[in-house]
Amino acid sequence: DAKTTQPTSMDCAEGRAANLPCNHSTISGNEYVYWYRQIHSQGPQYIIHGLKNNETNEMASLIITEDRKSSTLILPHATLRDTAVYYCIAAPGGGADGLTFGKGTHLIIQP
Amino acid sequence: SAVISQKPSRDICQRGTSLTIQCQVDSQVTMMFWYRQQPGQSLTLIATANQGSEATYESGFVIDKFPISRPNLTFSTLTVSNMSPEDSSIYLCSVELAPNTEAFFGQGTRLTVV
Numbered sequence: 001d002a003k004t005t006q007p008t009s010m011d012c013a014e015g016r017a018a019n020l021p022c023n024h025s026t027i028s029g030n031e032y033v034y035w036y037r038q039i040h041s042q043g044p045q046y047i048i049h050g051l052k053n054n055e056t057n058e059m060a061s062l063i064i065t066e067d068r069k070s071s072t073l074i075l076p077h078a079t080l081r082d083t084a085v086y087y088c089i090a091a092p093g094g095g096a097d098g099l100t101f102g103k104g105t106h107l108i109i110q111p
Numbered sequence: 112s113a114v115i116s117q118k119p120s121r122d123i124c125q126r127g128t129s130l131t132i133q134c135q136v137d138s139q140v141t142m143m144f145w146y147r148q149q150p151g152q153s154l155t156l157i158a159t160a161n162q163g164s165e166a167t168y169e170s171g172f173v174i175d176k177f178p179i180s181r182p183n184l185t186f187s188t189l190t191v192s193n194m195s196p197e198d199s200s201i202y203l204c205s206v207e208l209a210p211n212t213e214a215f216f217g218q219g220t221r222l223t224v225v
Contacts, residue, residue: 034213043115043203043216044154087153098144098156098169098205099214 001100002027002090009106018075020105022088025069030092033064034099035073037084037107044087044101047073078109113138113206115217123223124194131190132220134204139184142207145177148219149200157202160187194224 005023012018024033034049048055048062050071055062061074075082087104091097114137124130134143143160158179159167166179181187191198204217 036214043205043218044214046213046215049213098146098159099154100156101146101154103153 001092001097002031004088004090004102006086006088006102006105008103009108011108011110012075012078014080014109014111015077018078018082018107018109020073020075020086020088020107021070022073023070024088024090027068027090028092031090032092033062033068033071034089034091035060035062036087036089036099036101037082038087038104039081039084047086078107080109080111083107083109113140113208113215115204115206115215117204117217117220119220120218121221121223123225126195126224128194129190129192130194130222131188132202132204134187134189134217136185136206138208140206140208141184143181143187144205144207144214145179145187145189146203146205146216147200148203154203157189160189191222194222196224198222199224 002024032049032051035047036044038044048060050062064071085104085106087101089099116135118133145157146154148154156169157172160179160181162181178190201219201221203219205214207214
């Protein structure tokens with residue numbers, strides 16, 4: 001899996017959009033960008049994934065640059081429950097090899 | 112989606128003993144994985160649990176220490192053998208329902224070795 005780089009921590013005010021960046025400059029053509037989050041003491045939760053097009057679901061939006069070397073996860077209206085560690089993972093589609101987790105970004109939503 | 116049940120949710124064990132962790136999924140899945148999360152750290156893949164054959168272990172993990180069974184498409188066990196305090200971690204089961212889809216995780220088993 002390609003290595004990803006994320007800021008260690010970020011703060012965001014409640015109700016504002018949280019924009020979490022991820023650098024994956026060595027991503028391969030067959031690797032997707034996955035985002036998961038882990039709320040304290042729980043198992044990781046899938047958020048969204050994409051290959052090269054921007055994606056949106058009920059939880060978030062994923063913006064991938066045209067060269068695919070970086071991406072941004074957007075939580076449109078952050079709430080206190082969004083406080084968690086967010087992991088950006090570049091992995092081949094199919095998931096046959098499991099996931100390689102980096103250190104992630106600790107997002108803290110401030111009231 | 113998939114609902115994953117892990118048992119036990121937590122345990123405190125004596126060093127030198129073994130603990131078997133169970134992972135039950137509410138539907139048949141092709142891919143099942145076991146991860147370890149050491150205190151304050153990220154998740155590390157231990158192995159892929161293969162149905163009907165030996166598990167595939169990642170570098171740094173061996174079958175003698177972490178034997179895995181996968182008797183069918185909905186169930187797997189991970190045993191942590193001859194435990195030491197360094198094995199104190201959260202152990203998580205994960206599944207993927209189909210290629211190019213998301214992974215689902217259990218809530219984990221919090222193991223403390225004393």
